[in-house]
Amino acid sequence: MRAAASDLPLAFDDVSLTAGATTILDRVNLTIGPGAPTLILGPNGSGKTSLLRLCMGLAEPSTGAVSWGGRADAGPERRAILFQKPVMLRRSAAANVAYGLAQAGCPRGLRTRRTEELLDRVGLSALASRPARRLSGGEQQRLALARALGRQPEILLLDEPTASLDPAATRFVEEIILDAARSGTKIVMASHDLGQVRRLAGDVVFLVRGRLFEHAAASDFLDRPATPQAAAFVRGDLVL
Amino acid sequence: MSETVSAWQLIASGDATLFAIVRLSLAVSLSAVAIALVVGLPLGAMLALMRFPGRSAVVVVLNGFMGLPPVVVGLTVYLLLSRSGPLGELGLLFTPTAMVIAQALLVLPIIAALTRQTVEDLWLEYREELTAMGVGPAGQVATLLWDSRFSLVTALLAGFGRAAAEVGTVMIVGGNIDGFTRTMTTTIALETSKGNLPLAMGLGLILIFLILLINAAAWGVRLWSEQRAG
Known part of the structure; x- marks a missing residue:
């Protein structure tokens, strides 16, 4: 069952992550508190996905420490993650959502109704009995979002959930995300889309090659970037 | 070709002895496969998920045991069950139960090794997602076995064929x-x-027919359920 303690603030204390000789994250200090969505911004290979995996607790820092609400050993109960390529269980769409609900401790008697609600929320009611792996990429993304929301997470981590979607589908997914944020879920979302920052972000974490360059309110980041790298990124120049 | 003709006649006439033999063969082999499944599926899945020193050696031995010589398994079980053996008290030697035990031992490595490979491949894909959902070890094994059920039909058929x-x-x-x-x-x-070649030939034909029939049935079930569950 759910622990009473909160996972927020989510804190990185001098966190580095290395794989062999490659430094993926380099001495990152970061505190993510409750409130409007936090967007992790940066070019490809800047360490956004690794940062999210650390946030979820799927990876251990090489040095430094990650803590959730001051606890270093918080289990995954209060968090959920949506991978860029979500894994679809070899079951129907509805069974995928029901599986997530079961793992989150939702009583058996409520699962069917909750599953219907969640599928409806992501617009997949008509495809409930379809094998999940036969759905299109965008549909799989929405199904995984429903599965993650079913966990009723305090923190929802999203890895570029709209990267392969067209504008209509992007708007649809962003509305679901904003809706979750309004009902109190802390959104932490990787993106490389400045438009998405304008539409969603409360604050921005800006990474380049594994280093944290800025952590600022979204409006400050967009209007008064403090570092040349951020300024270049906001201008739309290529940041390498 | 006269043997073949006589073989067909034997089958067509519904010879009682012949069908008793067929029935016993099926009962023994299917029971052995059922036991090997109950033990081999979780064993293979756990081996796929667990990391411990000497794991590679266990995997190699298990794979090697897929080619275990039947006469050696027979001899081992014979020694265990014979009057002076450790399990001689049970009086099982020369009974169908002894045959089921021996065949189950023969089939177990096949089921376990093929399950290990199938589940390990799927685990690579599922690992992070299941970890993120907080699924425990028992749940992981159950989920992986269920989600690789279509591929595991092949392991079952290999075991039955053997x-x-x-x-x-x-x-x-x-x-x-x-x-x-x-x-x-x-x-x-x-x-x-x-x-007595007619009887030998008749039985040979029935055996091949039954193996084909069971394979066809398993294939049909697999296709049908794959349509429904992906």
């Missing part, structure tokens, strides 16, 4: 006793050496 076709273990631990432990394969061996 059990149904082998003659070495059932001959040694069953003793080929007429009307009691005589199976299709032991009868074929016996009748061939006696020169």
Whole structure:
């Protein structure tokens, strides 16, 4: 069952992550508190996905420490993650959502109704009995979002959930995300889309090659970037 | 070709002895596969998920045991069950139960090794997602086995094929006793050496037909359920 303690603030204390000789994250200090969505911004290979995996607790820092609400050993109960390529269980769409609900401790008697609600929320009611792996990429993304929301997470981590979607589908997914944020879920979302920052972000974490360059309110980041790298990124120049 | 004709006649006439033999063979092999599944599926899945020192050696030995010589398994079970053996008290030697035990041991490595490979491949894909959902070890094993159920049908068929076709273990631990432990394969061996080729041939045809039938049924079930669950 759910622990009473909160996972927020989510804190990185001098966190580095290395794989062999490659430094993926380099001495990152970061505190993510409750409130409007936090967007992790940066070019490809800047360490956004690794940062999210650390946030979820799927990876251990090489040095430094990650803590959730001051606890270093918080289990995954209060968090959920949506991978860029979500894994679809070899079951129907509805069974995928029901599986997530079961793992989150939702009583058996409520699962069917909750599953219907969640599928409806992501617009997949008509495809409930379809094998999940036969759905299109965008549909799989929405199904995984429903599965993650079913966990009723305090923190929802999203890895570029709209990267392969067209504008209509992007708007649809962003509305679901904003809706979750309004009902109190802390959104932490990787993106490389400045438009998405304008539409969603409360604050921005800006990474380049594994280093944290800025952590600022979204409006400050967009209007008064403090570092040349951020300024270049906001201008739309290529940041390498 | 006269043997073939006589074989068909034997089948067509519904010979009672012949069908008793067929029934026993199927009962023994299917029971052995069922036992091997109950033990081998979780064993293979756990081996796929667990990391411990010497794991590679265990995997190599398990894979190697897929080619275990039936006569050696038969001999081992014979020694265990014989009057002076450690399990001699049970009086199981030369009974169908002994044949089931021996065939289950023969099939177990096949089921476990193929399950290990299948589940390990799927685990690579599922690992992070299941970890993020907080699924415990028992839940992981159950989820992976269920989600690789279509591929595992192949392991089941390989195991059944092995059990149904082998003659070495059932001959040694069953003793080929007429009307009691005589199976299709032991009868074929016996009748061939006696020169009674029509019966041997008839049984051979039935054996091949049954193996094909069971494979076709399994394939059909797999196709049908894949349509429904992906």
